[in-house]
Each structure stands twice: as structure tokens, then as C-alpha cells.
Amino acid sequence: ISSNFERYLFYLFGSDAKRLSEKMLGFKSTGRLHVEKRELEMARKDFASGRANEQAIAEAIKDWDKQHGYTLDPHTACGVSAANQLRKTLQWEGLAKHEMVVLGTAHPAKFTDSVCQAMGRPPVMPPALARVQNARTRFEVLPNSMAKVRQNVEETVLRRATE
Structure with missing residues (x-):
């Protein structure tokens, strides 16, 4: 769930952080989010949806x-x-x-x-897009580490700046 939607739920639940936390844990484990009838009615006043084929x-x-x-x-x-x-x-x-x-x-x-x-x-x-449209794709597989990703970005920027 996006942070904006989670923030919306926080306000919908009367700024009750404990209840929001419980709801998010439940959603994570079941894939369902239950709200009370009055909360659903409040949310329906805030949102309208449409679709297009x-x-x-x-x-x-x-x-x-x-x-x-x-x-x-x-x-x-x-x-x-x-x-x-x-x-x-x-x-x-x-x-x-x-x-x-x-x-x-x-x-x-x-x-x-x-x-x-x-x-x-x-x-x-x-x-800018036309210039790279037919450029070769370059990528590197990195470990799941913020430090390694940061290091790779810094090294790549420095290397490309001197090419």
C-alpha cells in the first residue's frame, strides 16, 4: 500500500496509529482490509472512480x-x-x-x-530519448545493499564523467 493511502487510512481511523498498524499487519497477512461501515461511508464521500476501455x-x-x-x-x-x-x-x-x-x-x-x-x-x-533509442542496454547485477548501490552509482557517474 502506498504511503499516501496509508496516511489517508490514518486520518480515516481518527488518527489512531495503533489501529492503523493492526490493520496494516492484517492486510499484509490476509490481503484484505476491513473497515467499519461508517468509515466506508466516509471514504465514499472522498473518492469517485471511473474506468476506460x-x-x-x-x-x-x-x-x-x-x-x-x-x-x-x-x-x-x-x-x-x-x-x-x-x-x-x-x-x-x-x-x-x-x-x-x-x-x-x-x-x-x-x-x-x-x-x-x-x-x-x-x-x-x-x-534526449531519440539519442538513446538505439543505444545498447547496460546493467549490472548488485547485491541487496544500499551501500553497494550507492558505491556503484558514484563510481559509474565518475567514470562516465571522464569518458
């Missing part, structure tokens, strides 16, 4: 390209599509000055095939 995602990419000149990646397009559904479902369209924020999650060039299929052309490749 591949067709809706492709339509969002195409529409945003045409209407805004902006290329969405498929993950962000899913969020945009879901947000638009929620506008209708929750009747947000009628609210004065209601804005929706959808955070972009990736660069569209990471999903060239999907974006190209939706827009009929590939996304613009950032120059």
Missing part, C-alpha cells in the same frame, strides 16, 4: 490531439476519459467553474504503437 482511451488521445494539440499517453488518456465520465455521472457539468485535474503519468513516446494507432501518426520523440 481501449476504445475510450484511443478516442481520448485522438480528441485531445485534435482539440488541444496535446498528445496524451494511454495511461493519462484513461484518467481523462474516466474524469469525463464522472463529470456526467456525478453531474459536475452543471457546477459553476468546476475544474478537473488529471495528472500525466508518462510520455506518449513510451507508447508509440498505441498513440500512433489513435492519432494516425507517431508522437513526437523528445530529443
